[in-house]
Each structure stands twice: as C-alpha cells, then as structure tokens.
Amino acid sequence: MNCIWPNMKYILASLTLLMSTMLLAGCANSNRHILGANDESQLQVRSIQTRAFDTSDKNMVVRNVVASLQDLNFVIDKADADLGTVTATKLSGYQIRMTVTVRPKGDTQMVVRANGQYNNKVILDPVMYQDFFAVLQKSLFLTANSID
Numbered sequence: 001m002n003c004i005w006p007n008m009k010y011i012l013a014s015l016t017l018l019m020s021t022m023l024l025a026g027c028a029n030s031n032r033h034i035l036g037a038n039d040e041s042q043l044q045v046r047s048i049q050t051r052a053f054d055t056s057d058k059n060m061v062v063r064n065v066v067a068s069l070q071d072l073n074f075v076i077d078k079a080d081a082d083l084g085t086v087t088a089t090k091l092s093g094y095q096i097r098m099t100v101t102v103r104p105k106g107d108t109q110m111v112v113r114a115n116g117q118y119n120n121k122v123i124l125d126p127v128m129y130q131d132f133f134a135v136l137q138k139s140l141f142l143t144a145n146s147i148d
Helices: 004-049 058-071 126-144
Strands: 050-053 075-080 085-090 096-105 109-118
Touching: 004 050, 004 109, 004 126, 050 126, 058 075, 058 085, 058 096, 058 109, 058 126, 109 126
Parallel strands: none
Antiparallel strands: 050 109, 075 085, 085 096, 096 109
C-alpha cells in the first residue's frame, strides 16, 4: 500500500499542473483573441469619430463645436471650455446624444472626437460624423477668415 501513495501523489501533482497550464493557456488565448478583434473595431470607430484641425486655439474650437451642434439642431446640455468637452442632445425625430472632446495635438493642432449615441449604443454610421465634421470645418474656416 505504501507503493501506491507515492505514485498517486505524483499523478495528482501532474494532473494539477497540467490542468492549471491548460486553464491559463486557454484564458490567454481567448483574451488575446477578444482583445485583438476589439482593438481593430475600436480603431475603426475612432477613425470615423476623430479629426485634427490646424489651430492651437482650444477655446475657439470649443465655441465652433457648440455652434456646429446647434446648426445641426442639437440642444447643448453642457459645455466646458477648460476641459474641452461639449455634450448635446438632438430631440427631433429620435434622441441622439453627442459628446465632443477637444484636445491639443502638439503645438499646432487640435483633435476633435465626436461620440454619438442612440439608446446608449454608439452610432457607427459614418455619415452622421461626416456631417458634423463638415459643418465644423466650415465654421472653423469662417471663424479663421473673418475680418473684425
């Protein structure tokens, strides 16, 4: 009977090590697969939602974001020029919530990222973002070229 126990301990230790290794390897592979797919789709969404503009005036960009959203029939819920954030809601037809952030990129550019949501789900349709950025670009152009 003493001969069986040492073998049983060896078998249990081996099984435990094997199961632990399989469990960890399985988790690592599935996490990498999920993160890899998610990173790619997140990158695509971010590219639709983001534009860089050649200006260093953050306050001016935030003011133009507010004006652009209003031109697109959004109601401004909150705007903070220091943080560079604007939140707005569009109530006509269906409710869309838009959050726009403005941040510097180097010394000569501002990056604007718009995040549209409908029923708490991110809007992935690029047309809405293209429309917003087209209005914002025209507004920034007119502001930069206005004669005071």
